[in-house]
Amino acid sequence: MDGCGIQSSRPWQNEERLRDDVSLDYAYRISPGLVGFDLGLGTMTTARYRPTWDLALDPLVSCKLCLGEFPLEQMTTITQCQCVFCTLCLKQYVELLIKEGLETAISCPDSACPKRGHLQENEIECMVASEIMQRYRKLQFEKEVLLDPCRTWCPSSSCQAVCQLKEADSARPQLVRCGNCTLEFCSACKASWHPGQECQENPPITAFLPGESSSFFKSDDDDAPIKRCPKCKVYIERDEGCAQMMCKNCKHAFCWYCLESLDDDFLLIHYDKGPCRNKLGHSRASVIWHRTQVIGIFAGFGLLLLVASPFLLLATPFVLCCKCKCSKGDDDPLPT
Template sequence: MIYFTGGRNLIGDLPLKVRHLPPVKLIFSMPSNYPIEESLQFELECCWMRWDWIRRLEKRLLKIWEEERDVVCLLQYISIEFYNIGQTTLKTLMRTYDQQANNQDFVNDHFTCGICLEEKRGDKCYRLNLCQHVFCQVCLREYFMMLIREGFVIQVKCPDPGCKSQNKLTKEEITEIVGNEMSQRYTELLEKQKLETDPLVTYCPRKVCQAPVRKESAVEKLCVCTKCTFAFCWFCQRTWHGVGVPCAINNLRKVVQEYMAADEATKSMLELRYGTKNIEKLVRDAQEEMETDKWMKSNTQKCPQCETAIEKSMGCNHMLCTRCETHFCYLCGNWIDPEEPYSHFNNPKSSCNQRLFDGANVDEFVADDFIFV
C-alpha cells in the first residue's frame, strides 16, 4: 500500500495498492581505463523517488565503489517519500506499470479453468476484473454467447458458483470476450429488459413500429409514440378514445374480481381505466350475482339433462323436470330410471339409500297414496 502525503484529502489521495513498482534505472558508461584507474560513470533515474534521494543513492553507490573497487552495487534499504506536485500523473504511471507487470505474470502462469477444469497457460485464459476468477477464453466465450443468444443476459456474470460478486461485467469486458456483434445484442437485450420492468414504459401497438413509449404521467391514459406519432390509450392499447370515454371492458368477471381484491392504488387505476361509475355498477351486479349463486347452490338442484335449476318446495326427493321430463334425485342430482324410480332409494350401494323423504314433511302426504309394508 502506497500512501500519498501532503495531498488535499481528495478521492485521488487514497492509498494505491500495487504489486510491482516501476524499476530504478541505472544508466552507466565505462571509461577506457575502467576499472583500474577510473570508476564507473553512472546516474540513477526513477519516476517515483525524490530527486534528493536519487542523489544520495548515487553518492552511496560511489562510496561502495571507492571502498570495494569492484563491480558491486548494493541497495539495501530505501525510504520512499513522494512529491505533492504531480500526484495524479505519478499514480497513473504507477498503476499502469503495476497492471502491465501483473498482466505479464498472468500470461506466464498456469490456471485451472473453472468451467472445463483443465489447466491452461495464462495467455489462453481470461481473468474477470471484479472477482479475479479465471476461466479459459474458449469456455468463457462459448458460455456467454450461449446466454446472449438465448436471451438470458441477466445471467452474464461470473460462472463460478461460489462467486460473491453479483455485479454485471463492464461493456468493455463483454466486448473483449464475445466480440462486437454479440456485445451489441447483449446491450440491446439488457436495455429491453430494463424497459419491460419500468412501470411507465409500454410499446407502440402498431405492428410496423413497436417502439418503446414512456408515459409522461402515471394518471393519464394518453400515449404518443415518439417514433411514428401514433396516439393510443395506455390501458387498452387502442387508438386514443378521449379522456371521458372509458376503455372497453373484456372479461367482466375477471375485472371485478381484480378490483374487489385490489389495494387502493390499484382500485384508483382501474377506476381511471374503466370509469368509476362503471366499476361501481359492475361490483354491485357481481355481488348480487354472487348472492344469487349462493342461494341457488343451497336451495336448488340442477337437472342432469338440461341443467335447469329446480327448487323443491314440498314432496319427496324423486324429482321430475318440468322442462325436459327427466327423472332425477334431488339429493345427489343423478338420473333415475323412470320405470323403477324408487329403486334408487332402495339400493344399499347408493348414498341416497332409505332417504326418499329426507328433508320432507311427512304430514304433507296423503296416506292413501302409499302402501306401507
Template sequence: MADSTSTPLTVFCKLCLSHNAERDTSALHACGCVFCTQCLQHYVGLAVREGGGALITCPDLACQGAEGLSDSEVACYVSEGQAELYQRLKFEKEVQLDPSRAWCPVIDCQAVCSVVPGVEGTPTPLPCQACHAIFCCGCSQPWQDEHVCSSSQPLTQASSEDRCSADTPIKQCPMCGVFIERNQGCAQMLCKNCKHTFCWYCLQNLDGDIFLRHYDRGPCRDKLGHSRASVVWNRMQVVAVLVGVSITMMVTFPFLLLASPCILCCIFKPCHGKNRKKKKTKRSPKSAPADD
C-alpha cells in the first residue's frame, strides 16, 4: 500500500547553506535564482544600508544575470522606511553621476538644479530656482564677482592650513566625489561609496595610517575629535592584533614546515603508482599444465 503522505519539496539556499521548505523561499524576478526569504531580507536590508543607492544584484556570485532587483522587489524584502531610504539614495547617486544636474549647496534647500555647460567646460554661475541662490556649478561655492573655481585649480595652490580651517559641514570625497556630511565626531572619514579613508580637514589619504599618526603633527594635530587616551587605546589594540597574528604565525610555522612533506605527498601522490606496481609483482604466476 502506497504511503499517502508525501515529503515536502525543499530548496537549497546558497546564502545559509541549508535546505528550506519551498514555501519559505523566494525567486528573484530578473535571474530566477531561489533563496530562502529570510536570507533575502537580510541581504537586501544590508545592501540598502551599505550600498549608498547602488544597484542591488543577485547575491549569487556565479549568477550570470546583469539586471538588478527592481524597486518594487526591493520593497518586498525591507521595511517601508528602508524602501524610502533606498529610493532617496538611488536618486542622489543618479544626480551625482549626471553632469547635467547638480545639488544646491544651501543646506536648507538641497534642490536639484539643471546645469548649463559653459564654453569649453568652464564653470558658470548656476541659479537655484527654489531658494534663488547663485553658486558655481563646478565647486558649488557662492558665485561672486571675479569668482575663481577651486575645482579647476591645482591642489598645490591651496595650502593645507587653509583647508584645515574650513568649517563646512558638507564636503566631497577626494576619491569618488560623493558628498559627505559631518555634523560632529571623528575627523577620520570613511566614504561608503568607494571605502576610501581620508582626513576631513585636509582631505589627505589615510588608508594606510592604521595608527592615526596624521593627527600627531602638522596643521591637523589634535583635531581627530577624540581624547588622547582613546587614541592611545586604539593604537594599543592595533598593536595587540599585530602581535597576536605574529605569535600565531611563529607557533604554526614549525608545524607547517614539518608537515610540508606529507602535504606535498598528498598533493602529488608520487607513491600511488609504486603501490600499483608492487601489487602486480605480488600476484602469483599461473601454474603450467602438467606433462602427460
C-alpha cells in the first residue's frame, strides 16, 4: 500500500511473468517434451504444457472431393498412392461403387492420381459396414470365377453354383454337371448339353424358376426378360426402360430386341428402320432432342477446329524453328 491507500500493481512483476511465458513457448517449440507443469512447485517442469496458440495453428488439409478443409484426424490416406481425402467423402465413394457393383478393384477417386492407386481390402473394411463388405467380397468372388478358365457358373437362376471344368481349355465345348442341382449344360454356350452339335449363336435361356420344371425354356425372342450379351455372353435381365442396353461387364451397347451392336450408332438410327422401328421406348421428341445434342457437340468441335486452324498454321513454322535451333545447339561441340 502506498501513502494514498492504493495497492501498487508492480508492473515489473507482470513483465517478468510475461517474459517467463514467452520463454516457455520458445522452449516448447524447440523441445515439447521438456516443458510441462509441476503442481507441487507451481512451475513449468514436465511434458504437460502446450501453449494455446499452437492449437489454433494446427494444419488443415484440403479434400479433393468436397474441397473442404479438415484436420488430419478427419482425413484418410490411401496407402498405395498416398492421396489424402476426408474420411466421409471416401466412405461415400467406396459405398457407392460397391452398392452399384461398378468396380471390384476400387481405384483412387482422384482422376489425376500419378500412381493410379487402389484401396486395399483392409482399408475398405475399416470404413464400410459389415453387410457392404460382404457384398464387396461377393463381387470379388464373382469376378474371379468369371476370369478363371477352369470355373464357370451354373446357368440355372435358382442355383447359381460354381462348377469346375474338367479341361482348362474353356473354348472347347464340354459337358459340365452341376454338383448342386445336377444340371448338365455346355461349357461354351451354357445351354443344355448337345453332344455332336454346334453351339447356337443365341441359345435359349433356361428358366429353372421356383415351381417350374427343368425342361422349361424361354425363347430368345423380343419379350424374353433374360438375354445374353452378344459380346461377352454374360446373362442380362431387363426389367424396364429403353431398348438400348449396355453390358456392365464389357461396356458393349446393343439393341435388346435384335442384339445388334449400337456402339457406333450415336444418333440411334437403328430404331428408324427394320424390325426394331419405333421400339426404342422413348418419345419421338426425346429422340430428336438427343440427336440435336449429339449434332451440336460435333458441330461445336468442328467450329472450334475451324477457328483455331489459322493460328495453328501460323504457329507451326515458329515451333519447327525453335526445335531446329534446340537441336543445333545440342549438336555443337563444347568449348575446350
